[in-house]
Amino acid sequence: MPEFFFDHKLYYTPIEFALEHIGGTWKMPILWRLQQKTLRYGELKKDIPHITHKMLASQLRELEEKGMITREAFAVVPPRVEYTITDKGRKAIPVIETIMKYGYEMMKEAGIEYPKR
Amino acid sequence: MPEFFFDHKLYYTPIEFALEHIGGTWKMPILWRLQQKTLRYGELKKDIPHITHKMLASQLRELEEKGMITREAFAVVPPRVEYTITDKGRKAIPVIETIMKYGYEMMKEAGIEYPKR
DNA sequence: CTGCATCCCCTGCGATACTG
DNA sequence: CAGTATCGCAGGGGATGCAG
Numbered sequence: 001m002p003e004f005f006f007d008h009k010l011y012y013t014p015i016e017f018a019l020e021h022i023g024g025t026w027k028m029p030i031l032w033r034l035q036q037k038t039l040r041y042g043e044l045k046k047d048i049p050h051i052t053h054k055m056l057a058s059q060l061r062e063l064e065e066k067g068m069i070t071r072e073a074f075a076v077v078p079p080r081v082e083y084t085i086t087d088k089g090r091k092a093i094p095v096i097e098t099i100m101k102y103g104y105e106m107m108k109e110a111g112i113e114y115p116k117r
Numbered sequence: 118m119p120e121f122f123f124d125h126k127l128y129y130t131p132i133e134f135a136l137e138h139i140g141g142t143w144k145m146p147i148l149w150r151l152q153q154k155t156l157r158y159g160e161l162k163k164d165i166p167h168i169t170h171k172m173l174a175s176q177l178r179e180l181e182e183k184g185m186i187t188r189e190a191f192a193v194v195p196p197r198v199e200y201t202i203t204d205k206g207r208k209a210i211p212v213i214e215t216i217m218k219y220g221y222e223m224m225k226e227a228g229i230e231y232p233k234r
Numbered sequence: 235c236t237g238c239a240t241c242c243c244c245t246g247c248g249a250t251a252c253t254g
Numbered sequence: 255c256a257g258t259a260t261c262g263c264a265g266g267g268g269a270t271g272c273a274g
Contacts, residue, residue: 003166004229012167014220015145015213021223023140024266028132041236049120050129052268057237078235079274091222096132098215103131105208106138112121141246158256169248174257195255196254237273245266253258 021066021092026051026059028096034069034085035093041081068092138183138209143168143176145213151186151202152210158198185209 003012011017022028026048033039033047045056060083063069068089074080120129128134139145143165150156150164162173177200180186185206191197 004224006227006229012142013146014217014224016142016220017224017227017229018216018220022219025129025133026267029130045236053237054239054269055267058267061237073236077274079237081236088226092219095215095219098212099135100131102139102209102212103133103135107121107131107134109205110123110134112123112134143247162256170256171249171258172247175247178257190256194254196257198256235274239272240270241268243266243268246264248263249261251258251260254256 018095021068022096024059026055027063027068028092028099030056030059030063031068031085031089031092032096032100034083035090038082038084041083044083063089135212138185139213141176143172144180144185145209145216147173147176147180148185148202148206148209149213149217151200152207155199155201158200161200180206 002014003010005011006017011020022031029048029051030044033044039047041056041060044060045051045053048056060069060071064071064083066088067086070084070086072082072084074082119131120127122128123134128137139148146165146168147161150161156164158173158177161177162168162170165173177186177188181188181200183205184203187201187203189199189201191199
């Protein structure tokens with residue numbers, strides 16, 4: 001488990017560095033939606049239950065900065081902004097899938113019924 | 118992405134539930150060490166660079182509560198306490214491995230040399 | 235519709251010190 | 255050697271309001 005600096009921040013393990021890209025409550029759910037198709041801000045907002053305006057906006061910005069997604073704004077009124085997953089972002093999909101499956105497994109062990117979608 | 122209550126806490130996605138078990142800065146590094154063999158508190162402390170006494174103790178307690186590890190205390194002086202991964206804990210290992218590999222991949226993309234451990 | 239700023243709370247985590 | 259308690263800070267994240 002190496003340790004290193006990146007972008008003025010100290011990381012102790014590759015795990016930490018990985019979670020910098022997909023960690024937090026919302027980054028994985030966002031990437032998960034975008035793997036299927038490009039979505040508008042409002043579509044993401046509707047698709048992801050309980051996410052607040054602030055969190056969606058800030059997480060999208062962070063994902064864009066890290067090159068996980070791209071942002072395309074259209075000069076129309078009302079504004080239309082589309083978010084698309086990048087190749088780099090797609091590399092996270094299998095990881096997210098693994099974590100989700102693990103989550104479902106733990107839910108099952110805990111006796112939590114799969115809410116039907 | 119279902120939503121449910123468990124243990125007085127609201128979860129929005131299986132991802133959140135998964136991270137409840139292996140999330141945070143230290144749970145994965147701890148489980149990673151224990152997959153090989155049972156370790157004493159002090160051994161873990163030495164093996165995991167930069168972890169503080171407080172965090173190691175608290176994370177061990179949380180992992181124990183979730184049934185990921187077991188704790189065995191020996192009635193000797195000085196005290197001797199050993200931690201062992203459980204079958205449930207072992208289920209997290211492939212997930213951790215996936216995340217670590219992803220972390221290394223991201224490090225490579227970011228131009229970070231593998232510190233030669 | 236989308237983005238950005240503000241205020242505020244709560245939690246994770248570090249530092250330190252005391253105990254058996 | 256291992257555990258617990260206290261203090262304090264920084265950052266994640268919610269609620270709300272304003273702007274183009």
